Amino acid sequence: MFVEPNFGKSPSETPLASGWVEVICGSMFSGKTEELIRRLTRASIAKQRVEIFKPAVDTRYDKSDIVSHNNNSIRSTPVGFAQDILLLAENSEVIGIDEAQFFDDQIVDVAVKLANKGKRVILAGLDMDFQGKPFEPMPSLMAIAEFVTKVHAVCMSCGAVANYSFRLHDSDKKVVLGEKDAYEARCRKCFVKGQKMKECTTA
Ligand code: ADP
Ligand code: MG
DSSP: OOOTTTTSSOGGSSSTOSOOOOEEETTTTTTHHHHHHHHHHHHHHTOOEEEEEEETTOSSSOSSSOOOOOOEEEEEEEETTTTHHHHHHTTTTEEEEEGGGGSSSHHHHHHHHHHTTTTTEEEEEBBBTTOOOBTTHHHHHHOOSSSSOOOEOTTTTTEEEEEEEEEESOOSOOOOOOSTTEEEEOOHHHHHHHHHHHHHOOO
């Protein structure tokens, strides 16, 4: 389990003596949002000023709240562009960002700027798309982060450890919003098997 390097102090008072970036990544249903909410709740309990953002395009479960698949929720601000977060987070010490893969590339620069200002920045997002390809800007965020946590789901086909998001319907679009009706978590073996079956049916 990730243990905060801040010992209950605000980022500027920590042993790191500055801000930092944390990334939580994994497939769909792997517990990214749950883990983000856990870290932000603990920061709130420590009386740190917390602000949470999500991309405005993600309206799946709620317009403003961030909701996990086990129905945990936390109030958030939907934003259109990554740069908006710079202004909106000016007075916060801890900044949570969910569904980071849906932000524009500027999110990397924004995370760096916030951390350089002494803030703790926690970003959660999908590290791979429905084809099992790296999902930018997540790989870049992982590169600039001090701490990266990969969480795992359970394979819906065989029960093994899953790190792929398998799209159940046929569509070539990179972004198709949806959850249990559209995607399932799969292990490598079952993901590859599913992709091969799709190839056979479209050939
Ligand atoms: P993420 O943000 O990574 O999509 P969430 O944090 O919203 O995931 O939800 C995690 C929760 O989803 C788990 O605690 C569990 O209750 C539920 N869940 C549903 N399907 C699965 C699965 N295949 N593997 C693991 N958890 C699942
Ligand atoms: Mg989530």
